Amino acid sequence: MYEDFYGFKELPFNVTPDPRFLYRSASHRDALAYITYGVFQRKGFIAVTGEVGVGKTTVVGAFIDLFQPSLEVAFIFSTKFPFEQLLYLICRDFGLEVEGKNKAQMLLALNDFLIQRNEGNRNSLLIIDEAQNLSPDVLEELRMLSNLETRDRKLLQIMLVGQPELETILNMNEMRQLRQRIPGICRISMLNREDVENYIRYRLEIAGGKNGGAHFTADSFEEIYHYSGGIPRLINVLCDRVLLIGYVANTRVIDGRVVREGMRDLASPESPAGDRRVGPRL
Ligand SMILES: Nc1ncnc2c1ncn2[C@@H]1O[C@H](COP(=O)(O)OP(=O)(O)OP(=O)(O)O)[C@@H](O)[C@H]1O
Numbered sequence: 001m002y003e004d005f006y007g008f009k010e011l012p013f014n015v016t017p018d019p020r021f022l023y024r025s026a027s028h029r030d031a032l033a034y035i036t037y038g039v040f041q042r043k044g045f046i047a048v049t050g051e052v053g054v055g056k057t058t059v060v061g062a063f064i065d066l067f068q069p070s071l072e073v074a075f076i077f078s079t080k081f082p083f084e085q086l087l088y089l090i091c092r093d094f095g096l097e098v099e100g101k102n103k104a105q106m107l108l109a110l111n112d113f114l115i116q117r118n119e120g121n122r123n124s125l126l127i128i129d130e131a132q133n134l135s136p137d138v139l140e141e142l143r144m145l146s147n148l149e150t151r152d153r154k155l156l157q158i159m160l161v162g163q164p165e166l167e168t169i170l171n172m173n174e175m176r177q178l179r180q181r182i183p184g185i186c187r188i189s190m191l192n193r194e195d196v197e198n199y200i201r202y203r204l205e206i207a208g209g210k211n212g213g214a215h216f217t218a219d220s221f222e223e224i225y226h227y228s229g230g231i232p233r234l235i236n237v238l239c240d241r242v243l244l245i246g247y248v249a250n251t252r253v254i255d256g257r258v259v260r261e262g263m264r265d266l267a268s269p270e271s272p273a274g275d276r277r278v279g280p281r282l
Pocket residue numbers: 014015016017018021022023024025028050051052053054055056057058059163232233236
């Protein structure tokens with residue numbers, strides 16, 4: 001709605017995880033490198049964790065965008081299923097027709113598929129997002145899946161992506177067999193003060209911004225950093241709001257005062273973001 005006012009081609013602070021907007025902070029860059037290493041070295045299992053909204057799904061999306069041609073990917077979001085249903089979804093996402101098949105038949109079909117893809121030199125990758133919801137039983141079954149291998153390589157790479165609770169689960173004593181197969185857990189961290197500024201500038205740049213665009217002042221970055229704690233999703237929600245306020249007030253200069261107004265808006269009870277504030281400085 002305010003795109004024309006600032007001259008943006010698209011909204012700069014959408015909350016969907018769009019890899020085109022990926023800002024490569026040191027931590028996001030490390031995560032991409034870790035994923036690339038784990039998948040192409042065929043480590044079998046890799047795990048990526050981080051706080052809510054820190055950019056896990058975005059990084060995984062960017063990885064897929066970069067390497068899609070050499071990968072066969074199944075991407076599963078829903079994880080509160082028993083293993084058999086999960087297996088069904090995995091097979092379906094790999095494009096297998098498994099309607100009406102039982103668990104053993106699905107496992108056979110998956111095994112055949114993976115062998116075939118391996119012969120065609122394609123690396124098969126299963127990504128399970130929101131993996132903190134997986135039960136220990138399902139994790140154990142996934143460990144068995146990662147046993148599908150030829151003499152010299154794993155047929156399936158499994159990437160677990162989840163909130164910090166995932167680490168707690170993986171560190172449980174009963175999970176040690178699985179834990180030992182994961183080459184270190186990659187933890188994505190929040191943005192620091194400098195990153196927050198660069199992140200905002202980067203997203204504004206990708207979105208375009210003719211008509212002079214939007215000008216964020218130094219004190220606005222300070223406020224946004226303290227409010228968001230460096231969590232990209234919170235930055236996006238706040239920045240989207242302050243751009244709207246600037247538009248309504250007919251100003252393209254976003255200063256600390258405008259940001260504080262945005263924070264007050266979001267903190268009001270009817271706002272869905274009201275209860276997600278971090279370190280507010282009103
Ligand atoms: N490095 C980044 N560069 C650009 N945008 C980012 C980055 N990290 C996160 N974002 C943005 O922040 C928002 C939240 O990111 P994302 O959905 O990837 O987080 P998440 O860690 O997967 O969250 P959740 O725990 O809720 O699944 C998205 O709008 C995304 O575009």
